[in-house]
Amino acid sequence: MTKRILIVDDDRNIRGLIRKVLEREGKYEVAEAEDGKAAEEKLAGFRPDLVVLDIQMPGEGGYETCMHIRSLAGRKKIKIVGVSGVSGKIGDAIMTALGADYFFEKPFNNSQFTHKIEELLEEVEA
Amino acid sequence: MTHISDFKVFCRSLLESLPYGVMILNQQGLILHMNRNMSFMLNITEPEAENVSFRDVLPREISRTVQQMVDDTTSYGFVMDRRISVNVAEKAEVLMAMSGSILRDEEGQPAGITLICREMTATRELDRMRELDKLKDDFISSVSHDLKNPLSSILGFSDILLEMAKEKDLSEETEYLQIIRQESRRLSGMIGQMLSLARIESGMLHLKVGKVVLKEVVSEVLKVLSVQSKGKHDFRAEMDDEIPELWLDREEISRVIMNLVSNAMKYSPEGGPVTVRGFVRGENVHLEVHDKGIGMSEETLSHMFEKFFRETGGEAQRVPGTGLGLVITKGIVEAHGGTISVESAVGDGSVFSVILPLWLRDKKPSA
Numbered sequence: 499m500t501k502r503i504l505i506v507d508d509d510r511n512i513r514g515l516i517r518k519v520l521e522r523e524g525k526y527e528v529a530e531a532e533d534g535k536a537a538e539e540k541l542a543g544f545r546p547d548l549v550v551l552d553i554q555m556p557g558e559g560g561y562e563t564c565m566h567i568r569s570l571a572g573r574k575k576i577k578i579v580g581v582s583g584v585s586g587k588i589g590d591a592i593m594t595a596l597g598a599d600y601f602f603e604k605p606f607n608n609s610q611f612t613h614k615i616e617e618l619l620e621e622v623e624a
Numbered sequence: 625m626t627h628i629s630d631f632k633v634f635c636r637s638l639l640e641s642l643p644y645g646v647m648i649l650n651q652q653g654l655i656l657h658m659n660r661n662m663s664f665m666l667n668i669t670e671p672e673a674e675n676v677s678f679r680d681v682l683p684r685e686i687s688r689t690v691q692q693m694v695d696d697t698t699s700y701g702f703v704m705d706r707r708i709s710v711n712v713a714e715k716a717e718v719l720m721a722m723s724g725s726i727l728r729d730e731e732g733q734p735a736g737i738t739l740i741c742r743e744m745t746a747t748r749e750l751d752r753m754r755e756l757d758k759l760k761d762d763f764i765s766s767v768s769h770d771l772k773n774p775l776s777s778i779l780g781f782s783d784i785l786l787e788m789a790k791e792k793d794l795s796e797e798t799e800y801l802q803i804i805r806q807e808s809r810r811l812s813g814m815i816g817q818m819l820s821l822a823r824i825e826s827g828m829l830h831l832k833v834g835k836v837v838l839k840e841v842v843s844e845v846l847k848v849l850s851v852q853s854k855g856k857h858d859f860r861a862e863m864d865d866e867i868p869e870l871w872l873d874r875e876e877i878s879r880v881i882m883n884l885v886s887n888a889m890k891y892s893p894e895g896g897p898v899t900v901r902g903f904v905r906g907e908n909v910h911l912e913v914h915d916k917g918i919g920m921s922e923e924t925l926s927h928m929f930e931k932f933f934r935e936t937g938g939e940a941q942r943v944p945g946t947g948l949g950l951v952i953t954k955g956i957v958e959a960h961g962g963t964i965s966v967e968s969a970v971g972d973g974s975v976f977s978v979i980l981p982l983w984l985r986d987k988k989p990s991a
Contacts, residue, residue, distance in 0.1 A: 511777040518784055583772035587830050605776035605812055608783045 504546035506537040534558030553582035568597040645741035697724035719744040824955030831873040839863040856895040863902040870984040884913040892917030916973040
């Protein structure tokens, strides 16, 4: 079954980049949201297996969205990958505390990124 | 040493030695004593202005201020650091802080007023510098964050384009894209450096400590750098086996060694040996990076760990860099409770020594 990935980032170019990087893998269905609120609205319809989540966004930021996703009851566990310009260590610590599965500091390496996504989605299957 | 037997002489000498202006008035406003600093600060030319009223000696404007000080000190018992500015003839305005307290006689009755004056120009300048420094730090971190998004797009898309160009065998395009990618990585590295520095300076460098075998970190770093050096330099690691595992931030310590060894490479443009030596001495673990490169003058050495310092003139000027690497290196070492120093001579290479306390074997650094 094709895995679904939701990209949440307020920067259109970053969304485009992540979409392109993932689509080149040729095995994912990808959707985008430009902020936390839009992401929450898309959750029910799109039912992503994994969410790529920017931390610093205007309005509802990544931390809130992360907590929201984790608070949803009765769903299979959605994988969350944080991405941000904040220092790796700080971002990692906060996102992990909020229940994210992994964190990438921007700018990240494309192949490391896709590799990690693949690894996390394999866990979903298992 | 001559003894000061006369108490009066002692008092006078004491007042003269203070780095403040001191003026003692009796209740009628007669000047009982005024030290030289005070006459200088208030711009009084009369050498022995004693037993005269301050109203007759001081310039009108200052006299009014002193009167106010006397009145307020009498009413409230003391006045603390009142800011006053004095226009010293032909000199710029001088900012001062004046304090007043009541002088009492043997029975504890008010006998006069002591006024103490200190110059604030230096303090004010320092405050302003601190403010500017903070502004600069805020600026650096917010700008660096804002730079990361566009840079991510450039790096990410040039990676994709590069793959596409390679697939289609476009050699010229591939070459240009490689340049774009290489230069954006360089930019990304510089932004990273500025952010690290801002974190170090604001005390926000968070160490993620674990038990680290230094020997392993050194050999990893040398492996990476020997690829970059393309055989030009001769890397050697002489790490004593008695160095225990230490509580360190592996990533940060790796950055320290990386910075020092790549500096050693950069400043040995002709190639040559670069040796990393590690050993235990007394209560410390020493980690030294030796090179046989161009070395540094004493003048350069004294500025080595200053922000944005770059050696001007000579061979060193041709080496690219931001002048932040060593500042960051020092910050990281100090966050671990260690110290860093350097010895060098022009034409005779350099030795950078990192000293880490041996207690890191049992205890995590507090930073």
